[in-house]
Structure formats: structure tokens, C-alpha cells
Amino acid sequence: MSDRGRLLRSLLTVDVLLRLAAVVLAVLIVVRVLFAGAAGLGSITLVLAAAAALWATARLGSRARGLLNGAVPEGARLPAFVADRPRSRLAAVLALLVLVVHAAITGYVGIWTILVALVLAAIATLLSPNIRLVLVLGTTAVVFAAATVFVATFFRGSTEARALAVSLAAVVLPVLVSDKLVGLLRQPALTTAHQAGLAVLTLLLGFLGWTRADWLPGVMHDCYTLPTSTGITMLRATADGKRCYGLLDTADAGVFAATAFGRDPDTVALQREILGNNEALEPGDLTVVWLGALSCDPAPGDATRCADGRDYPSERDQLRALLFAQRHIDESTEHRLHVVIADATQDVAHIDDIAKMIVDKRETFGPRVAVVGGGDSRDTTQRAINRILDAGIPFLAPNLLADLGAPGRPFVDRPGYLQLAPANLAYAADTVHRLSRLFDDGFRLDVYQHPSPTDQYTTSLLNDLLAEVRKVGGASARHVAALDRLDESICANAPEPTVVFFADRWTRFADFVQRIKEVCGHSRPHLVIADSSVSRFMANYQLRAVSAADWPVDYYVGGPGCSSLTSSSVEILTGQIEHFHELTGLAKGKTFTCADRAPGVSGGVLRDACTLDAAIKMTSQPCDPNDLGGFLVPAWDAVLLADALVPPDGAAGRPPAEYLGGLSLPGLTMATGVRAVVGQGILRDPIIPVLLWHVDPLNDPSLIHELPRPTLR
Numbered sequence: 001m002s003d004r005g006r007l008l009r010s011l012l013t014v015d016v017l018l019r020l021a022a023v024v025l026a027v028l029i030v031v032r033v034l035f036a037g038a039a040g041l042g043s044i045t046l047v048l049a050a051a052a053a054l055w056a057t058a059r060l061g062s063r064a065r066g067l068l069n070g071a072v073p074e075g076a077r078l079p080a081f082v083a084d085r086p087r088s089r090l091a092a093v094l095a096l097l098v099l100v101v102h103a104a105i106t107g108y109v110g111i112w113t114i115l116v117a118l119v120l121a122a123i124a125t126l127l128s129p130n131i132r133l134v135l136v137l138g139t140t141a142v143v144f145a146a147a148t149v150f151v152a153t154f155f156r157g158s159t160e161a162r163a164l165a166v167s168l169a170a171v172v173l174p175v176l177v178s179d180k181l182v183g184l185l186r187q188p189a190l191t192t193a194h195q196a197g198l199a200v201l202t203l204l205l206g207f208l209g210w211t212r213a214d215w216l217p218g219v220m221h222d223c224y225t226l227p228t229s230t231g232i233t234m235l236r237a238t239a240d241g242k243r244c245y246g247l248l249d250t251a252d253a254g255v256f257a258a259t260a261f262g263r264d265p266d267t268v269a270l271q272r273e274i275l276g277n278n279e280a281l282e283p284g285d286l287t288v289v290w291l292g293a294l295s296c297d298p299a300p301g302d303a304t305r306c307a308d309g310r311d312y313p314s315e316r317d318q319l320r321a322l323l324f325a326q327r328h329i330d331e332s333t334e335h336r337l338h339v340v341i342a343d344a345t346q347d348v349a350h351i352d353d354i355a356k357m358i359v360d361k362r363e364t365f366g367p368r369v370a371v372v373g374g375g376d377s378r379d380t381t382q383r384a385i386n387r388i389l390d391a392g393i394p395f396l397a398p399n400l401l402a403d404l405g406a407p408g409r410p411f412v413d414r415p416g417y418l419q420l421a422p423a424n425l426a427y428a429a430d431t432v433h434r435l436s437r438l439f440d441d442g443f444r445l446d447v448y449q450h451p452s453p454t455d456q457y458t459t460s461l462l463n464d465l466l467a468e469v470r471k472v473g474g475a476s477a478r479h480v481a482a483l484d485r486l487d488e489s490i491c492a493n494a495p496e497p498t499v500v501f502f503a504d505r506w507t508r509f510a511d512f513v514q515r516i517k518e519v520c521g522h523s524r525p526h527l528v529i530a531d532s533s534v535s536r537f538m539a540n541y542q543l544r545a546v547s548a549a550d551w552p553v554d555y556y557v558g559g560p561g562c563s564s565l566t567s568s569s570v571e572i573l574t575g576q577i578e579h580f581h582e583l584t585g586l587a588k589g590k591t592f593t594c595a596d597r598a599p600g601v602s603g604g605v606l607r608d609a610c611t612l613d614a615a616i617k618m619t620s621q622p623c624d625p626n627d628l629g630g631f632l633v634p635a636w637d638a639v640l641l642a643d644a645l646v647p648p649d650g651a652a653g654r655p656p657a658e659y660l661g662g663l664s665l666p667g668l669t670m671a672t673g674v675r676a677v678v679g680q681g682i683l684r685d686p687i688i689p690v691l692l693w694h695v696d697p698l699n700d701p702s703l704i705h706e707l708p709r710p711t712l713r
Contacts (some may be wrong), residue, residue: 415681442474585615
């Protein structure tokens with residue numbers, strides 16, 4: 001054999017390979033931690049300092065023993081533990097493996113990582129370098145841990161009896177059996193350290209088995225997080241295991257965790273950009289928890305779309321507002337905006353669970369924290385908001401309108417809850433006022449609403465409309481609870497003028513339009529008005545394009561367009577759009593220009609309108625963005641309002657009710673120029689006006705009229 005072959009063979013020994021692996025793993029840790037920034041550098045410094053202190057202590061101890069014995073030690077000797085090559089090698093490899101795995105999962109190396117590594121290294125040292133013996137003890141621990149889980153799950157009796165049974169199964173029996181096993185396998189007799197290590201390992205594995213319902217589903221479905229550097233991120237798997245919900249504030253949540261909510265690539269990209277901008281909280285920073293829905297039940301064969309056609313364009317508008325506000329606050333103030341994304345899944349089904357998580361994590365958000373969003377006005381949403389307010393966290397709602405039980409009042413009528421838009425009664429009164437001016441001799445209003453006792457938005461809107469119509473002489477209204485109750489009387493050729501009002505969720509609007517098309521045939525409906533929920537439908541260019549409706553629809557919008565903004569607000573938002581051009585569909589180097597502020601635009605008619613969302617989503621016929629979308633400005637205003645409202649010291653130990661009731665703001669100019677005034681924790685007047693727009697026709701997504709049709713003005 002050649003000298004080169006003998007050298008290669010000598011290098012491929014187990015000892016050399018293990019040491020090489022240890023070096024490679026150590027380098028990976030250093031590189032990974034360096035990419036974590038200042039926090040990672042601090043972790044490296046801590047590890048090196050701890051190692052140096054341990055080495056110095058051992059050396060001083062050796063010298064001290066020599067002096068006490070009257071002899072001077074010969075040079076610098078390593079402790080026996082370090083000098084024992086097999087044991088030190090195994091301990092080093094185990095410690096490095098733990099550090100790497102934990103860093104990959106949590107995205108950081110912290111003090112607990114180091115402690116766990118040291119404990120496992122100590123256990124490995126106490127056991128033995130004898131791999132066969134370690135294998136026997138490990139197998140024994142696994143078997144008896146499984147038996148312990150069985151006992152803990154199925155044993156019936158008092159708590160004391162159950163604890164005794166678990167102790168016998170996890171401690172006594174493994175030790176007794178292991179003595180017999182090592183004798184049969186001709187291994188050295190177990191020491192006290194071996195038996196203690198076996199008991200600890202069995203109990204540890206047993207504990208993981210007992211708590212498997214808490215962590216196993218999340219691990220299997222990428223919804224599990226170990227504690228991170230901030231301690232905010234917390235994910236849970238839905239019952240069917242298809243989606244994650246919870247809190248996310250880092251772009252590096254770990255190998256067992258989703259990096260963002262939902263499956264749509266554009267929504268995920270926005271979330272990752274926001275989360276990537278988050279940094280460790282510093283004094284004065286504001287934490288905003290955005291609460292809404294970003295995941296839904298996917299359609300068969302297309303994981304990026306949902307069965308009912310939703311892909312959340314309005315939520316993407318709000319995420320863009322958060323991204324823009326994040327950079328704007330960083331540039332214009334001495335503090336930063338830390339965004340926590342909270343996904344409550346489709347129809348905010350898990351919103352109460354999210355509220356509990358927010359309350360549990362209250363201390364990790366820092367003193368300045370507010371929740372923005374809310375999704376839908378449902379019973380569960382109301383309970384969740386009250387839970388958050390009870391914890392002393394202000395809640396700002398850009399789009400919640402329900403006033404069930406108290407017409408004209410906010411959805412949650414207590415200090416700390418700031419509703420930016422008017423209540424449903426204002427929209428109902430606006431509709432009836434416009435119709436009474438249009439029809440001097442009276443009219444009939446058919447209100448379509450699918451009965452849903454827990455949906456406060458649609459239920460209260462129906463009640464408000466019926467009540468307002470009763471105030472008008474010669475007018476009548478009826479509740480249409482099912483689509484098959486819409487008949488030919490709503491068509492333009494009917495003798496009596498009948499107006500159809502859609503007072504339901506936008507996810508049913510496509511079926512509603514199709515029913516009208518079937519009823520009226522080649523004719524048209526006399527007049528169709530839709531609630532503000534339908535502005536979510538209008539924000540989705542694809543849903544409009546595939547609609548069969550070639551007739552106009554008037555609808556209430558969730559927020560103002562560019563034309564309503566102040567010049568300074570347009571300048572700020574334009575700068576943010578151009579900076580994040582890759583996420584807004586704007587070509588690099590181009591200038592964003594609002595279509596409704598362009599020269600020659602009159603009557604609010606936007607031709608060739610292209611929202612930021614459409615510019616990103618359209619692939620067959622790409623367009624240049626010239627419209628903000630209806631949900632960006634309200635979310636932008638909500639974040640800036642929260643930043644101005646929450647004091648630097650937060651609650652500062654005050655009771656929640658006292659803190660929220662003391663929130664005040666003499667006046668803040670919002671994006672539209674409206675002044676927001678807060679006193680005793682209450683927003684004095686809504687800052688989002690009642691806006692009725694129309695599209696004509698519905699199936700042309702490039703055409704928007706930022707005014708109602710002429711007959712309703």
C-alpha cells in the first residue's frame with residue numbers, strides 16, 4: 001500500500017472522524033450565530049468565557065492541590081476528565097450536536113442551550129465510553145418510558161396511587177431490570193451514576209410521552225416552536241392538522257415551525273419581509289399584534305387557493321400597511337415597530353385561542369403594545385377583544401362595524417377599544433337616506449342575509465336596515481333569508497321599484513350575483529347595493545373578472561382612496577411603495593402615481609385601475625399599480641394612532657381598567673387629514689367616513705367609480 005493510501009486509511013478512523021465532525025459542527029455553530037447579529041456574538045462570547053473560566057478553575061485547583069501537598073505541579077496539566085480522550089470526545093460531540101440542533105430549531109443560541117449541552121455532556125461522562133452499555137441503558141429507558149406513559153394514561157385511582165405507580169414504572173423497575181440485562185450481556189456492573197442517569201432519562205422520555213398532545217401534532221405539521229430569543233412566537237396546529245395558527249414574530253421560527261401563515265406565496269413573502277425587519281425590543285419600541293385571518297381551507301388540487309375563492313387580498317393590503325409603517329417609524333422616530341402576526345384561521349375561528357396566547361405573552365411584548373385588526377364581527381371576536389382589554393392591552397379595529405344590541409354604538413363599548421369606522425347604523429341610515437331621495441313615492445328594500453346567530457355584523461346590519469326603513473313613509477323592507485327567495489320583482493322591468501341590499505359576508509356574494517343573473521335573465525336588477533364586506537370581493541380582481549354580472553353594483557368601502565389623502569401622506573406612502581417595489585408590483589425605477597389624483601380624472605372614475613395587490617397577483621395581463629386598495633389606509637392609520645397613543649412606560653403597574661381609561665390624545669392628524677381625538681380611552685369620532693362607491697359593470701376589474709352612481713349622490 002502506498003504512503004498516501006496508508007495516510008488516508010489512518011485518517012479514516014473513528015476517533016479522527018468524530019473529532020473532525022466536532023470541528024465542523026463547531027464551525028457551523030459559529031457561522032450560524034454570527035448571522036444572528038449582536039445577540040449571536042454575545043452568545044459566542046458567553047460560551048468562550050464559560051470555557052475559559054472552567055479551564056482556569058481547573059488549572060487553579062490543580063495548582064492549589066499541589067501547594068497544599070507541598071509540591072509544585074509539573075507544568076500545566078489538563079483535568080483528568082479532559083485528558084480522558086474517549087470520554088471528552090463523546091461529551092464534546094454530544095454537546096456540539098445539542099447546540100447545533102437547538103440553534104437550528106429555535107434560531108438562536110442562548111443560555112439554556114449551553115446549560116442543556118453541559119448537562120447532557122455530564123450525563124454522557126457519568127455513563128461510560130462503553131457504547132454497548134450506553135445502548136443497553138438507552139433502550140431500557142425508552143421501553144420503560146413507554147410503560148410509564150401507559151401507566152399515567154390508563155391507571156385509575158387517587159393522585160397519590162397514580163404517582164406511586166409512575167414512580168415504580170419509571171424509577172424502580174428500570175434499575176432492577178438493568179442490573180439483570182447488563183449481567184446477561186456481560187457488561188460491567190452498573191454504578192450509582194449509571195442508575196441515576198437511567199432514572200433521569202426514563203422520566204425525561206416519559207414526560208415527553210405524557211405531554212405528547214401538546215407538542216407532537218405541532219412537530220408533525222410544522223406548527224411547533226421551542227422558546228425563542230423573544231419568547232413571543234407560539235404556534236398550534238388545527239384539529240385537522242392542515243394549518244397553523246398562533247403568534248409569529250420572527251422569520252426564523254425553527255425547523256418544526258412554519259415561516260409564515262397560509263400557503264399563498266405573495267402573502268408569505270409579505271409576512272417574511274415584515275418578520276425579517278423585527279429586532280430585539282428596545283426601550284420605547286412599539287409592539288403591534290396584527291390579528292386577522294391568513295389561512296383557509298384549500299381547494300382540492302390547489303393548495304394556494306381556498307374552496308370559496310378567497311385568497312385574502314384585503315389582508316395583504318393590511319400587511320403592506322404594517323410593512324410601510326415599520327420602515328416609516330424607524331426613519332422618523334427614535335424607536336422601532338415590532339410586528340407580531342396573529343393568524344386566527346378562516347373566519348377567525350381560533351380568535352379566542354389567539355387572545356389567550358396574547359394575554360399569556362403580555363410581558364414579552366414590552367411596555368408599549370397594542371392589538372390591531374380583528375377580522376370579523378362575531379361573538380367569538382367580541383369575547384376575544386374583551387379578554388385582551390381585561391389584560392390591559394388597547395385594541396384598535398379598522399374594520400369592525402357590528403352594533404348588535406346597541407345600534408350606533410361601537411362593537412365593544414368600553415375604554416381601550418378604538419373603532420376607527422362608524423357602526424352599522426350609520427351605513428344603514430346612509431342607504432335609506434339615499435333611497436328616500438331617489439324614490440319620492442316609496443320603495444321596497446329586499447335585504448339578503450343568511451341567518452347566522454353568532455355573526456353580529458350581518459345580524460345587526462339587517463336589524464338596522466329594517467329599523468331605518470320603518471321611519472320612511474311609503475317604504476317597506478323584508479328579510480330575504482335564502483337566495484331562492486329572490487324573484488323577478490327585483491328586476492328592472494318590474495312595476496314596483498325594488499332595491500336589493502346584500503347584507504351578508506363577501507364569500508357569498510358570487511352566489512348572490514349568480515342568483516340575480518338567473519332571475520333577471522337578459523334584463524338587469526333595478527338597483528343593487530352591497531355592504532362593506534363586499535369591498536373584499538371588489539379587492540379581488542379575479543373574482544370580479546369571472547363574475548357573470550354586466551351591470552352596476554353600489555357598495556360600501558372599507559377605507560378611502562388616494563384622492564382623500566393629504567399630500568404629505570401620499571408622499572410618504574409613495575416612497576414606501578417605491579422602496580418595496582418587489583413586493584408592490586412596481587417596476588424598479590418607476591414612480592407610483594395615484595390614478596384618482598392624475599390630471600384629467602373627474603367624477604372619481606378610475607379607468608385602467610390597478611391596485612397594489614392586482615399588480616402582484618395578475619400574471620396573464622400584468623398591470624402597473626396606481627391604486628392603494630381599500631384596506632391599506634385604515635391599517636396604516638391604526639398603527640400610527642397606536643404609536644401616538646400608547647405612552648412610553650405603558651401601563652407602568654397600573655390596573656388594566658385604570659390604564660386603558662386614562663389613554664388620551666388631544667389630536668393626531670391621520671392620512672386623510674381628519675383629527676383623531678382620544679379621551680378616557682375612547683375615540684371621540686370615527687376617522688373613516690361612510691363611503692359608497694360603485695362599479696359599472698361588475699365584471700370589469702379595471703374600472704372603479706369612487707362615488708355612488710349619479711342617482712344615489
